[in-house]
Amino acid sequence: MRSPRDKFLNQLTGIDGEFDNWPAWQRLMDWLKKQPWHQELFGGDKIPSRLLHHSTLANEVSKYLGGPEDNS
Numbered sequence: 257m258r259s260p261r262d263k264f265l266n267q268l269t270g271i272d273g274e275f276d277n278w279p280a281w282q283r284l285m286d287w288l289k290k291q292p293w294h295q296e297l298f299g300g301d302k303i304p305s306r307l308l309h310h311s312t313l314a315n316e317v318s319k320y321l322g323g324p325e326d327n328s
Contacts, residue, residue, distance in 0.1 A: 258274055259274070259324075259326040260323075260324040260326070261275070261314060261315065261318045261323060261324050261325055261326040262274045262275055262276075262314070262326070264318055264321075264323035264324060265284070265314060265317065265318055265323065268321060268323070269284065269287045270287075271283050271284065271287060275310060275311070275313075275314035276310060276311065276314075277310060278310060280310055280314075281309075281310035281313055281314075284310075284313060284314060284317065285303075285313065288313075288317060297316070297317070297320050311326065314326065
């Protein structure tokens with residue numbers, strides 16, 4: 257069963273599935289890099305080390321876009 261965070265990100269990004277593994281991180285990061293506001297989320301050009309874990313990236317993107325976080 258998908259979490260509310262995953263459902264939110266699925267609807268927003270068009271990426272099907274849960275954001276709980278490396279391939280999901282890569283798909284979300286590929287989508288994120290295409291967004292005009294990605295540097296604002298990163299705080300610069302480089303990806304912050306805190307976003308190198310799949311659940312942290314999904315939570316931060318969801319929170320940034322006004323969606324729920326997954327606390328499990």
